[in-house]
Amino acid sequence: MKISVTVNGTVHESDVEPRTLLVHYVRETLGLTGTNVGCDTSSCGACSLHLDGEAVKSCTVLAVQADGAQVTTIEGMATDGEMHPMQKAFMENHGLQCGYCTPGMVMAATSLLKENPNPTEAEVRLGLEGNLCRCTGYHNIVKSVLACAAGE
């Protein structure tokens, strides 16, 4: 099937199998491998990206469902060589270790702050419950998101 998707500001016209998942489309067809795959039960959130501005688990979306949509992946978060404030907050607060959950966390966290710009710690924890991290124990991830919200 033919689809037209704007990914990180660039329009891509592609011919995809109807069963292709969005995560495989961005990773394999577009070569944007920053979006990771951590499970096969839509449980881990490693594949989170923005679909029309909202974080979704891209392993739960078909590529054809993104036809006509705006997609932002982790590769599209930095502008003019400057990391997004959320990326900077993760760096400054040691919100990542192995980095595998990180792109998904950053995408979920930016989406969270868009909905709730001044969350409490508990709201951050709840808002990120679909994204698993095995390295950080979440302490510094939560700290990163709160710091980003506070504009630190």
Add this chain to the structure above:
Amino acid sequence: MTVTDDRPAAVLGTRMLRREDPALLTGEAKYTNDLALPGALSLALARSPYAHARILSVDLSAALAAPGVVAAYAGADLSSLWAAPMPCAWPVTADMKNPAHYPVAIGKAAYVGDAVAVVLATSESAARDAVELIDVQYEPLPAVVDLEDALSDRVVIHDELGTNKSYTWDLKIEDHEGAIDEAFASAAHVVKERYVQQRLLPMAMEPRAVAAVPQPFGGDITLYSSTQVPHILKIMSAITLGIPEHQVRVTTPAVGGGFGSKLNVYAEELLCLALARKHKVPVRWNEERTENAVATIHGRGQIQHMELAADAAGKITAVRVRILGDMGAYLQLVTPGIPLLGAFLYAGVYDIPLYDFSCTSVFTTLTPTDAYRGAGRPEATYAIERAVDTLARQMGIDPMELRKRNFIKKEQFPYTAMTGLVYDSGNHLAAAEKAAGLADYEGVRARQATQNVPGATTLLGIGQASYFEMCGLAPSRVLASLNYSAGGWEAATVRVLPTNKIQVVTGTAPHGQGHETSWSMIVADKLGVSPDDIDVLHSDTAIAPLGLDTYGSRSLPVGGVAIAMACDKVIDKAKKIAAHQLEANEDDLEFSGGTFTVKGSPGKTMPLAAIAFEAFTAHNLPDGLEPNLEAHVTYDPPNFSWPFGTHICTVEVDTETGQVTVLQYVAVDDCGNQVNPLIVEGQVHGGVIQGLAQALFEEAVYDDDGNLKNASLAEYLVPAASDVPGLTLGFTVTPSPTNQLGVKGIGEAGTIGAAPAVINAVVDALSSLGITNMPMPASPHTVWNAIQHAQNGASK
């Protein structure tokens, strides 16, 4: 007068941000699965749905006819590719039983997930689809799930062994045997408890991934793998496949966590190598998560019988430990050695004169176990810390007070334990008191007295665990005494380039620990250069040919120290050049801030930058000195490193639902001097939550037929942010006297302290109901059941 000092500000001990982060944060970093390998074939495995079955036949014809399929093989078809079975590097006893284990099973499948056939196809989906078409006829045999059942040999899993018992390993201490019986016979208090260390799934967020890229005409082959151990993997691949070691290169792109689960040599790595060589094209394999749950090693899996004897004052006089260990179906790389890593730690942080340890390990028809964060040491710490709490409860004294009576005292260090090991340094009282202060221990006890009244449904509990960890693996001679097949050294090269930029080559293999940042800090401090001028090279056996990789909290106390020593060698050589050029005596030179100065003649200086260039041009070097400024060190540590600390957890338990809520978690750890406190804290955070997850959430649940009931991230409860608390950390600093940096490992400490601290808190909360023990994980269901049981018991 202005003083100019352009030396870089001190970097060691600062919270320097990680240089690894930008690539990881922007999606630029490549994990193995991200590599583009044009023309690669994908490998997929047919796995046994039975825990124990004879393989009667494997019909590959339908798979071979499927679109995109290039080849398919059963186990027997591949026999000629293996020069040796899959490696176990730790034959703990001379008579240890070790069944031959091949990447694809031949004749019999011994656990659910055991590979029985393999397909190569032009795409991953084609390979996986074709696997579904393989027709394997099985004769199912009874599963062996329970450890005591395994020991009974009711069903023998590996016919050729004649028994399920792999080994019994005793820590024999001369003269202790009679004395121990005597100590128990005459003890004022005896504790006898049984604890179960449930099986855990490591669940690194990146599943495993492998790609082998051959050079069919040159004969070389490159293996990309999501592994913690590229160096060990290279050697073992060469041995197992019978190919020349110098033609194998192992390299790891970014690795998404390991926690011990990637400290192994796996079937899929060997299959990709062997089939890439056979088919002369790249072969890759990506693990799916549900596959990971059965095909990647599991952790823990022990039944522990723990006994303490104590005198009337609560002074512990003897420890007796009997372990029954679950090896799973086969021995993977270090499977049998895991209980031994804990064998020395069942006396914990206490001054106990008599010790008796024995471990028997058995095969079951389950996924093999192996190293998982802490590997043997969390199990040991759990047993002693739980038993000490039980002793305190029996005696009616506060567990904190009982611990203080038994701590090894600060003045006793270095302390030679009855096991013969020397604990390098420690101050348990200071760590415990600091933790008690942060946790408001007395305040919680006071609240508890008013809150936990008869009829209360929200009970408050506080639990402590004080630990000593044996890490920094390891002095090679000690490993020899434990029958481990390799050494414990680490290698480092420090190379000053002509333009005064520095390359550091390390044998450690980071996968989230931030070695590039920390190692550059060590070198910056030593050589007086900016960390920005230092590159750290690792995890590629062509670039860093020597190394023993990353596990066992060894990277800093062994690998980092090797780097510091290599810097010393660089300075020694640079000094010869400086002395020659400055026409001074070497003894009169001082090195500071990257510059040599002649003592007493502040004008006579030579910076490292100038020396590096001189060393490169070699126009004017002292007679006999080799050109270039580079030094290599292989460091074999004289001792383990012994981090320690006290963790205190405060919980509330809802007696009506069984729900445990962690109100506060305090961790006070001491890993000696800290290179980068930011990274140290991150290690503790992650470790604590992994230990807490064992206590409250995680367990590999098997049914009687040996099926893993929760083989996915939807069912296996890796905690999310909303499931766990924020943490309160504190540190004490007791430098290690055995290495020049004064450092100890910190990667596993959090995990070691957490499980016993949490369960002690839960039991403490419920002790007024007569509950004295609590199985892990203390899920609402388990806790609720325990409460019902206690109440029914009380009403009878």
